[in-house]
Amino acid sequence: MSSTSASVFSRVGVLLRKEVLGLRAYQVSDSAGYVKLDAMENPYQLPHPLREEIAAVVASAAINRYPDPNPTLLKQEISATLALPQGMEVLLGNGSDELIQLLAMALNKPGAVMLSVEPSFVMYKIIATFTGMRYVGVPLTANFALDLPSMLAAIKRNRPALVFLAFPNNPTGNLFSVDAITEIIEASPGLVVVDEAYYAFANDSFIPKLPHHPNLLVMRTFSKLGMAGLRLGFLAGSVDWLEQLEKLRLPYNVGVLTQLVASKLLAHHEVLLQQAEQIKQGRTELYRNLSELSTVEVYPSAANFLLFRVANAVAIFNGLKERGVLIKNLSGGHPMLEDCLRVTVGTQSENERFVLALKESLGEEE
Secondary structure, three states: OOHHHHHHHHHHHHHOOHHHHHOOOOOOOOOOOOEEOOOOOOOOOOOHHHHHHHHHHHHOOOOOOOOOOOOHHHHHHHHHHOOOOOOEEEEEEOHHHHHHHHHHHHHOOOOOEEEEEEOOOHHHHHHHHHOOOEEEEEEOOOOOOOOHHHHHHHHHHHOOOEEEEEOOOOOOOOOOOHHHHHHHHHHOOOEEEEEOOOHHHOOOOOHHHHHHOOOEEEEEEOHHHHHHHHOOEEEEEEHHHHHHHHHHOOOOOOOHHHHHHHHHHHOOHHHHHHHHHHHHHHHHHHHHHHHOOOOEEEOOOOOOEEEEEEOOHHHHHHHHHHOOEEOEEOOOOOHHHOOEEEEEOOOHHHHHHHHHHHHHHHOOOO
16 A cells, blocks of 8 residues: 555544444445346336437436426426325435435434334435434344334334334335334324335325324335436425425435426326336236245235345355346345345346246256
């Protein structure tokens, strides 16, 4: 190491917070050349006529100008498309990650606690850490259900300012009990955010319940529905919450192209919902195929992915990569996920290629 590098390294270590130094950056695998089933994306392209409409919108976009800082029309379109209850509004974010960060910053008084379940979406804990908020994770049960007594005890003990509950949960895929979540909302002294990133693949939602719980917000992203490249998420809830959170939203956080393309896609929302139905059908078939493998334990899912457990998961993960299929290795990320892998539901041909590669990796090929 040169003297200059050593000097910079020393200064980095002195100036940065120890929490930041101790963090590990969010890992995204290089997917070039693989059947990409690792990131819970919609695998389907848009119909050609709709792509042409989007191309025309993009071609006329004023990218030399800053975007609308408060895209009222887009927010109205979201509210109408998702039938938000009367009196509820939305706040837009650059994906749900920005909204998680905004919430943590807004509620992080000295000593404030963020609480969630484990295993769940890793960004809750990561964002709590780099915003300096104390994080408390309550383990799920052995079958990944909510441990309601433990949750209520943790809420009573820690008095969290902010609770995140993913519905369905990532990476386990299951929907928690609505009654249990309702008890958690009612027992919480702070804000409860139900994260519905995978709403398009589930059969329940807390959006209709927003008027009945003053400490409830619902967070969604359009990424899983087919807009992952746009990075558009939103919080839904009462104006009392959202007008305060708006103060922390960075100016122009949703770009010109995202606003225009999202508006066009919402006008064709039924196309995305039809694709979601295809994904749900593919999920059923993929679950059946995995269930037939004697060495695989697959878990029920209400999302667009399946979690499964297999002996020597790291070796199986590498075997899939050698055969051109990329999924997500979760083994080692949390004790409850030992030997677990997660696969996104792809197109029929992608799913078939994954199953064949898995059988070959397991030594169960026909």
